[in-house]
Structure formats: C-alpha cells, structure tokens
Amino acid sequence: DTGVSQDPRHKITKRGQNVTFRCDPISEHNRLYWYRQTLGQGPEFLTYFQNEAQLEKSRLLSDRFSAERPKGSFSTLEIQRTEQGDSAMYLCASSLADSGYTFGSGTRLTVV
Amino acid sequence: KNEVEQSPQNLTAQEGEFITINCSYSVGISALHWLQQHPGGGIVSLFMLSSGKKKHGRLIATINIQEKHSSLHITASHPRDSAVYICAVEGAQKLVFGQGTRLTINP
Numbered sequence: 752d753t754g755v756s757q758d759p760r761h762k763i764t765k766r767g768q769n770v771t772f773r774c775d776p777i778s779e780h781n782r783l784y785w786y787r788q789t790l791g792q793g794p795e796f797l798t799y800f801q802n803e804a805q806l807e808k809s810r811l812l813s814d815r816f817s818a819e820r821p822k823g824s825f826s827t828l829e830i831q832r833t834e835q836g837d838s839a840m841y842l843c844a845s846s847l848a849d850s851g852y853t854f855g856s857g858t859r860l861t862v863v
Numbered sequence: 864k865n866e867v868e869q870s871p872q873n874l875t876a877q878e879g880e881f882i883t884i885n886c887s888y889s890v891g892i893s894a895l896h897w898l899q900q901h902p903g904g905g906i907v908s909l910f911m912l913s914s915g916k917k918k919h920g921r922l923i924a925t926i927n928i929q930e931k932h933s934s935l936h937i938t939a940s941h942p943r944d945s946a947v948y949i950c951a952v953e954g955a956q957k958l959v960f961g962q963g964t965r966l967t968i969n970p
Binding site for chain 1 (some may be wrong): 907911961962
C-alpha cells in the first residue's frame, strides 16, 4: 500500500463549473476525512466517513458540496457551481481508530 | 478565539539552533498530533501524544494535559527542517488544526 492517493493534484476550473476529486485511502483504514486548507491557514474539517457511512458534515460544507464513499473504500468530493471562494487545497486523510492519520498530498483547486 | 493556538506563527533560525514551537488548546482532547507540511501541500504525521513525551531522532514532543499545552522541539536544526509545523487536537473522532508555524532554518 502506497499511502493515501488523491487525484487530481491540481485542478483549474472556471467559475460555475462542477468539479470532482477522488481519494483512495489506505485499504485497511475504516475512517476517511476531507479537509480544506486555504493559504496560510491550518486545514479545516469538512466531513468524515466511517466505512461507507458519512457521520459528520461541517457547516462549511454548503449544499454545493457533496461527498460519497460508496463501498467504504475510495471517496469522492464534488463541488457544484464552483465559486472563487472555493479555491483551496482539499486534503484527504484516512485512519484506523486510535492509530493516527495518514494524509494524501491534496488537490489544489483554482477557480478562475 | 481559536480552539488551537500555535506560537510563533513564523520562526527563522540558524542551522544548529534549538527550536521550540508551542501549542495551546482550549477543548478536551483524546490526543494531540504534530504534523509537518512541506511546500506543495503534503502532510506528514510526526507525533501522536496523549501524555508525557515522545522522541524521534532530533524531534521531541511533550504535552501537559493539565495546562492544555504541548511543545515541539527540534535539536541541532538543519535547513531540511524548514517546513510548516502544525499542531492538531483530536476530539469527537476528528482533528482540529492550529494555523501552523512556518519554520525557516538558514545555513
């Protein structure tokens, strides 16, 4: 297992377009997290899954954002009708309870 | 007030100096994490602490649960230590992050 993979690494999109990001966690990790990080700030929690169940969503996750983890393995994060304020690094992490977190390299989104 | 506060926000030092980064938090936690982030975004986990002290190579992390405070120390700092160091506290099955400390070690 090579760790947590995120795809794409970079995405440039025009305002109003939809984008989808993918995260492949470490296979035996049952928890998967999405965070958003803007320049100069620490990451902010967006949502997390335990297996295929989405257990918590931040108020930051407006109705334009949706996340899925259909078979408890990979996850997708979709942003509809992107806005310039959505420009950020989107980080995925996975964990097995009490064992620490492994982070992906992130997807950098730029909305122009 | 943020739940997790780090200081300093920026730190520049000369190679070989002893470095200390501080983290204070205001919520109950099950564990505290120190993370390293290099340009380009990748985050690496350095330590996960729930009490006492841990050491890995030139890095030492301590936590005082009663005072809700943790420190990350780097001994004999090197330019390759230059990165953003982030403190994150774990509670309710998710992490809450500090803003990070940008460390620059000059040769």
